[in-house]
Amino acid sequence: MAKLDLIDIRKTYPKSDLETLKGINISIEPGEFLILVGPSGCGKSTLMNTIAGLEDISSGEIRINDVDVSGLAPKDRDIAMVFQSYALYPNMTVRENMAFGLKIRKTPTTEIDAEIKRVSELLQIDHLLDRKPSQLSGGQQQRVAMGRALARRPKLYLFDEPLSNLDAKLRVEMRTEVKKLHQRLGTTIVYVTHDQIEAMTLADRIAVMKAGEVQQLGSPYEIYNHPTNMFVAGFMGSPSMNFVPITVLENSDAHACTELTGSDGKAQLLALPDKLKTYVGKKLMLGLRPEHISQQLSHHSETDLISAARFNIEILEPTGPETIAQITINDHAVHCRLAPDLSITAGQDLDLMIDVSKASFFDPDSERNILL
Amino acid sequence: MHSSSTSQGENGLGRWLIYGVLALMALVYLLPLFVMLVTSFKTGTDIRTGSLISLPQEWVTDSWQAAWGTACTGVTCDGIKGYFWNSIKMVVPAVLISTFIGAFNGYVISKWRFKGSDLFFSLMLFGCFLPFQLVLLPMAAMLGKLGLANTTTGLVLVHVIYGVAFTTLFFRNYYINVPDELVKAAKLDGAGFFTIFWAILLPISKPIIMVTIIWQFTSIWNDFLFGVVYSGADSQPITVALNNLVNTSTGVKAYNVDMAAAIIAALPTLFVYFVAGKYFVRGLTAGSVKG
Numbered sequence: 096m097a098k099l100d101l102i103d104i105r106k107t108y109p110k111s112d113l114e115t116l117k118g119i120n121i122s123i124e125p126g127e128f129l130i131l132v133g134p135s136g137c138g139k140s141t142l143m144n145t146i147a148g149l150e151d152i153s154s155g156e157i158r159i160n161d162v163d164v165s166g167l168a169p170k171d172r173d174i175a176m177v178f179q180s181y182a183l184y185p186n187m188t189v190r191e192n193m194a195f196g197l198k199i200r201k202t203p204t205t206e207i208d209a210e211i212k213r214v215s216e217l218l219q220i221d222h223l224l225d226r227k228p229s230q231l232s233g234g235q236q237q238r239v240a241m242g243r244a245l246a247r248r249p250k251l252y253l254f255d256e257p258l259s260n261l262d263a264k265l266r267v268e269m270r271t272e273v274k275k276l277h278q279r280l281g282t283t284i285v286y287v288t289h290d291q292i293e294a295m296t297l298a299d300r301i302a303v304m305k306a307g308e309v310q311q312l313g314s315p316y317e318i319y320n321h322p323t324n325m326f327v328a329g330f331m332g333s334p335s336m337n338f339v340p341i342t343v344l345e346n347s348d349a350h351a352c353t354e355l356t357g358s359d360g361k362a363q364l365l366a367l368p369d370k371l372k373t374y375v376g377k378k379l380m381l382g383l384r385p386e387h388i389s390q391q392l393s394h395h396s397e398t399d400l401i402s403a404a405r406f407n408i409e410i411l412e413p414t415g416p417e418t419i420a421q422i423t424i425n426d427h428a429v430h431c432r433l434a435p436d437l438s439i440t441a442g443q444d445l446d447l448m449i450d451v452s453k454a455s456f457f458d459p460d461s462e463r464n465i466l467l
Numbered sequence: 468m469h470s471s472s473t474s475q476g477e478n479g480l481g482r483w484l485i486y487g488v489l490a491l492m493a494l495v496y497l498l499p500l501f502v503m504l505v506t507s508f509k510t511g512t513d514i515r516t517g518s519l520i521s522l523p524q525e526w527v528t529d530s531w532q533a534a535w536g537t538a539c540t541g542v543t544c545d546g547i548k549g550y551f552w553n554s555i556k557m558v559v560p561a562v563l564i565s566t567f568i569g570a571f572n573g574y575v576i577s578k579w580r581f582k583g584s585d586l587f588f589s590l591m592l593f594g595c596f597l598p599f600q601l602v603l604l605p606m607a608a609m610l611g612k613l614g615l616a617n618t619t620t621g622l623v624l625v626h627v628i629y630g631v632a633f634t635t636l637f638f639r640n641y642y643i644n645v646p647d648e649l650v651k652a653a654k655l656d657g658a659g660f661f662t663i664f665w666a667i668l669l670p671i672s673k674p675i676i677m678v679t680i681i682w683q684f685t686s687i688w689n690d691f692l693f694g695v696v697y698s699g700a701d702s703q704p705i706t707v708a709l710n711n712l713v714n715t716s717t718g719v720k721a722y723n724v725d726m727a728a729a730i731i732a733a734l735p736t737l738f739v740y741f742v743a744g745k746y747f748v749r750g751l752t753a754g755s756v757k758g
């Protein structure tokens with residue numbers, strides 16, 4: 096188990112005039128599971144490669160257990176990495192694949208055998224040891240790739256989208272396995288994924304990246320419920336957060352509120368948190384997750400921040416456990432989560448409940464969350 | 468739509484047409500070989516009296532024995548056997564060395580890009596287009612300076628230098644399709660520059676090694692120009708000997724001996740192609756390495 100500190104990591108690829116990493120600062124505690132997410136090309140793999148030593152950094156420090164390793168060769172950093180393509184050595188059997196790193200480090204044969212036994216039993220690949228990678232299914236190859244990483248007992252594990260080549264069902268299975276593995280071994284892991292559910296379920300903390308910068312670093316709960324800006328808010332969650340432009344008003348009781356206009360042009364009042372009273376008269380971006388707009392729930396009586404409103408249901412998309420409905424608020428398409436057994440058809444009007452207590456509010460210009 | 472769903476009948480007709488054309492082509496290519504073969508088994512009288520494509524009246528192997536051991540090639544009359552071994556002594560090291568260097572160059576260019584490696588590769592490629600004639604004189608001068616003029620070693624050196632452009636190209640194009648992540652994984656496992664080459668890349672290179680060996684063997688074995696220019700009397704390759712044999716005129720032209728000698732000279736390349744040929748097509752069409 097190791098502690099990893101990334102201190103102001105900057106990286107510009109040779110022959111490129113753009114900075115790919117623009118000062119990354121992340122501290123990872125021993126045994127922590129950190130997930131990196133972000134759109135394609137934002138520099139996640141680059142960051143992983145710099146941690147592993149496969150790419151040089153332009154400036155900054157990479158500290159493992161308080162020792163700066165940024166000048167060390169990959170083999171001297173004691174890091175193992177699992178790649179998206181698995182990168183198993185095609186000419187070697189599963190056993191040889193796992194033993195390769197140990198052999199190079201001149202580990203005694205008896206120790207290698209014991210280690211391979213331990214890891215292959217842990218990952219349930221002990222019956223595959225004499226096969227070549229080409230004779231394995233995708234899921235099995237994935238396990239072998241993890242086994243190869245585990246066999247050396249390195250200080251730090253890096254996973255670069257390890258599950259993205261698996262089909263949906265296997266991915267869910269392997270996700271659970273990775274989680275169990277982490278709980279059992281308590282290793283420090285940095286893990287890149289495109290899959291939000293993977294990120295939410297596996298991470299102790301999530302770092303959301305965009306264009307070479309960390310936008311927010313926090314627990315899955317914080318990232319989901321208290322996004323620092325509109326990018327993070329829109330990136331995590333599926334369907335993603337609805338953004339509705341609003342103007343903050345003051346009602347007759349001197350509470351903050353706003354008007355929501357449906358597709359029929361009728362305005363309905365929506366109560367806002369009183370913290371927003373300083374913004375009266377200003378324009379804001381209201382961030383509402385689909386689950387914060389639902390059908391009327393009897394046990395969810397109308398409280399201060401839960402308002403009822405009637406909207407025209409334009410599109411219905413049943414997914415099984417829920418139905419995603421599309422409505423229009425202030426000329427913006429808004430998705431809401433409805434119970435699947437609701438008997439409505441598209442085109443009907445429906446009474447909905449909007450829970451503003453969990454909403455986020457953003458400055459429309461800076462896109463920052465104004466309540467944080 | 469139309470072409471992808473042809474009916475059985477059309478399919479059959481098209482197929483016969485293709486077979487017909489292929490058979491015709493094969494005939495065009497095989498006829499000279501046939502003439503060579505039958506002529507080499509004919510007696511001198513038979514050749515003069517019979518037609519070009521008629522079978523021998525009487526099958527004799529005299530001309531084969533003569534070509535191998537007694538025919539005159541210039542001043543000596545010991546057949547082509549000595550030259551055959553000269554060629555073997557030249558072609559084996561030249562092929563192996565140039566293939567190995569090509570593999571190594573390809574590995575470096577594709578997996579350890581350095582400043583100017585693209586330029587290096589472009590220059591290498593340029594080498595593939597250099598005509599033989601262009602390098603004749605400078606190469607001769609160089610061999611002289613090295614003290615390798617008229618030796619088999621010198622010839623090997625010439626063929627290695629000339630061949631490395633091609634072998635590098637072959638291996639570079641093969642390795643560029645090997646995922647970089649394989650090399651990264653090996654680096655993290657602690658493997659160094661040479662270990663990655665020996666333990667990871669070379670073992671998966673069999674198809675391209677075969678392609679390169681066939682290519683190099685064929686072009687070096689069949690080379691005449693370098694052979695005639697750089698070899699000495701006792702290091703001449705078989706192509707030069709064949710030329711001398713055919714051009715040595717002592718009375719009647721012994722076509723049967725010429726033909727036998729030509730076939731003997733072609734046998735090794737045929738042999739290599741039969742042994743490794745299946746890899747040739749496979750290696751040239753192989754995309755990425757299956758993980």
Ligand SMILES: Nc1ncnc2c1ncn2[C@@H]1O[C@H](COP(=O)(O)OP(=O)(O)OP(=O)(O)O)[C@@H](O)[C@H]1O
Binds near residue numbers: 115133
């Ligand atoms: N070897 C390289 N040379 C130059 N630029 C590179 C190199 N590798 C990556 N880049 C650039 O750096 C940026 C970040 O790439 P990176 O592979 O880190 O993205 P990523 O976040 O991992 O994306 P993805 O989610 O698609 O894997 C991209 O704009 C990419 O084009």
Ligand SMILES: [Mg+2]
Binds near residue numbers: 141
């Ligand atoms: Mg990536």
